[in-house]
Amino acid sequence: xxxxxxxxxxxxxxxxxxxxxxxxxxxxxxxxxxxxxxxxxxxxxxxxxxxxxxxxxxxxxxxxxxxxxxxxxxxxxxxxxxxxxxxxxxxxxxxxxxxxxxxxxxxxxxxxxxxxxxxxxxxxxxxxxxxxxxxxxxxxxxxxxxxxxxxxxxxxxxxxxxxxxxxxxxxxxxxxxxxxxxxxxxxxxxxxxxxxxxxxxxxxxxxxxxxxxxxxxxxxxxxxxxxxxxxxxxxxxxxxxxxxxxxxxxxxxxxxxxxxxxxxxxxxxxxxxxxxxxxxxxxxxxxxxxxxxxxxxxxxxxxxxxxxxxxxxxxxxxxxxxxxxxxxxxxxxxxxxxxxxxxxxxxxxxxxxxxxxxxxxxxxxxxxxxxxxxxxxxxxxxxxxxxxxxxxxxxxxxxxxxxxxxxxxxxxxxxxxxxxxxxxxxxxxxxxxx
Numbered sequence: 001x002x003x004x005x006x007x008x009x010x011x012x013x014x015x016x017x018x019x020x021x022x023x024x025x026x027x028x029x030x031x032x033x034x035x036x037x038x039x040x041x042x043x044x045x046x047x048x049x050x051x052x053x054x055x056x057x058x059x060x061x062x063x064x065x066x067x068x069x070x071x072x073x074x075x076x077x078x079x080x081x082x083x084x085x086x087x088x089x090x091x092x093x094x095x096x097x098x099x100x101x102x103x104x105x106x107x108x109x110x111x112x113x114x115x116x117x118x119x120x121x122x123x124x125x126x127x128x129x130x131x132x133x134x135x136x137x138x139x140x141x142x143x144x145x146x147x148x149x150x151x152x153x154x155x156x157x158x159x160x161x162x163x164x165x166x167x168x169x170x171x172x173x174x175x176x177x178x179x180x181x182x183x184x185x186x187x188x189x190x191x192x193x194x195x196x197x198x199x200x201x202x203x204x205x206x207x208x209x210x211x212x213x214x215x216x217x218x219x220x221x222x223x224x225x226x227x228x229x230x231x232x233x234x235x236x237x238x239x240x241x242x243x244x245x246x247x248x249x250x251x252x253x254x255x256x257x258x259x260x261x262x263x264x265x266x267x268x269x270x271x272x273x274x275x276x277x278x279x280x281x282x283x284x285x286x287x288x289x290x291x292x293x294x295x296x297x298x299x300x301x302x303x304x305x306x307x308x309x310x311x312x313x314x315x316x317x318x319x320x321x322x323x324x325x326x327x328x329x330x331x332x333x334x335x336x337x338x339x340x341x342x343x344x345x346x347x348x349x350x351x352x353x354x355x356x357x358x359x360x361x362x363x364x365x366x367x368x369x370x371x372x373x374x375x376x377x378x379x380x381x382x383x384x385x386x387x388x389x390x391x392x393x394x395x396x397x398x399x400x401x402x403x404x405x406x407x408x409x410x411x412x413x414x415x416x417x418x419x420x421x422x423x424x425x426x427x428x429x430x431x432x433x434x
Contacts, residue, residue: 002076002085003052007066010041011344013222016067017041018148020172024056030075037072040147042222044340045172050075057082064148065218146173149308152214153178168340174307219309227368234287235407238366241419244427245382245397251429261324266302266356269379269401270326271432272425274298274318277352280418284351286372287408293372301350301370302330304337311337312370314350323432354379364400374409377422378402399426 007017018040024030030050037048058074066072074082144161146154150173154161157178164181166173216224248268255263277284277298286293298319301312313333315326336342353370358381367378380400387396401422405415425431 002057002074002080002082003054004071004085005036005050005052005073005075007039007068007070007072008048009068010039010046011044011347013226014041014068014218015221015225016065016070016218018065018218019061019063019072020045020147021063021145022059023047026056026059028056030054030056038145040218042218044342045147045168058086144173145171146178147175147217149175149214149217150178153182156212157182176307217308219306219311223309226371230369230371234369234371236366236369236404237407237412237415238402238404239412239415239419240364240400240402241423243399243401243423244387245399248426248429249382249397255323255433259324261327263323263327265358265382265399266354266379267323267327267330268426268429268432269356269377269422270300270302270315270318270330270354271321271323272422272429273352273354273377274300274321275425275432276418276421278319279421280414282414283375283410283418285374285409286351287374287406288372292409295351297351299349299351301347301353301373302334303353303355303367303370304334306338306340311342311347312350312353313337313342313346314348316349353377358382358399364402366402367404369404369406374406375415375418376404378404 010017020038020040022037023035024037030036031053032051034050035047036050036056039046039048052075054075055078056073057076057080060066060071060073071086074085076082076085145166145168146161147168151161153159153175154164154173159178159181161173161178164173164177165171167177168174245265248265252263252265252268277300281294284295284298286295297317300315300318302315304311304313313330313336315321315329315333318326321329333342333346336346350370350373353367353373353376355367355376356379357365358379361381363383364380365378367376369376378401380402382397382399385396385398386393387398388394389396401419403415403419405412
């Protein structure tokens with residue numbers, strides 16, 4: 001019996017997936033464990049694995065966005081009537097057929113009669129050879145592994161994706177590869193098939209054509225939805241505090257002289273927050289509507305900026321880990337985040353989040369709470385400034401941190417006491433290694 005393959009929910013926040021390309025084609029034999037296609041979710045690019053045995057009878061969507069549970073393929077026996085299986089499912093026809101019909105209908109409606117006649121006349125004048133070359137080019141570009149954004153930019157700029165070396169997973173072409181090709185002028189096919197120089201973006205766009213529209217990817221859609229819901233549903237308030245970093249700087253220098261794993265200031269902040277959360281369980285909580293969940297475990301999310309947005313890998317049981325262990329785990333997860341190799345389980349279960357922009361020379365900022373947390377800590381850079389110590393003005397090093405709190409869960413006094421404890425730990429880092 002034919003099996004309907006639907007778009008699975010590959011992450012807890014996934015609403016739809018984008019099919020990048022198929023590893024199998026219609027008629028191919030499929031076994032359990034075989035990779036059917038590559039799917040881009042809101043957080044990563046993942047391989048879609050088959051759980052059925054048979055032959056790939058039908059591909060519903062060759063590429064593009066498909067909602068969760070949408071039909072994408074049919075697997076069954078050779079020659080089996082899969083149309084009846086499709087009619088018995090939620091949709092009577094495949095999504096791809098619907099899309100094609102809609103596209104044809106829109107094309108007929110939108111195209112004015114004079115333009116249509118002119119296009120038909122031009123088509124007759126074109127030689128069969130030119131048409132074949134264009135088809136070959138399009139089909140070749142479709143076969144190349146590239147992100148939807150990279151394909152869109154390449155199409156607008158007239159770039160040949162076959163001539164671009166990808167730097168993504170398994171040689172996949174991403175946006176920066178296309179932009180590099182545009183700058184170097186190494187991937188533009190001329191009419192005679194030879195490579196010609198590409199104009200730089202400044203040369204290519206006139207003042208009348210100074211912008212371009214790019215479809216919103218799955219990650220950005222999820223960021224917009226989740227943080228929009230957080231900002232407008234959770235009543236935020238903010239607490240900012242200055243922390244004297246002199247002792248932390250000295251302690252870090254001493255630790256790095258003997259430690260195999262070099263310690264960063266961010267590791268010290270994560271450890272200090274984990275220790276402070278153990279003392280202030282009201283901050284380590286979540287609003288659940290008719291109840292508040294006070295978490296017994298401390299799982300800290302660390303915001304990581306990636307090409308298409310922001311990912312938050314989670315450090316589990318952070319209060320039980322040493323500075324070296326935290327450093328190693330954060331580096332590993334951050335690397336996986338930038339390569340889009342994070343698994344859903346590595347981005348779930350956070351009870352508190354830290355967003356650090358200090359490395360970008362940001363003095364201070366406010367962050368939007370990352371659901372389901374009750375708080376998020378925004379960390380700025382360390383600045384050398386004059387400070388007053390023992391009645392005298394001396395050089396000092398100050399770091400500003402801002403705690404965003406959900407007022408439904410955390411009150412001002414609770415948040416302030418938590419920040420005071422974080423400050424005490426960072427200003428006396430020896431307490432973190434005892």
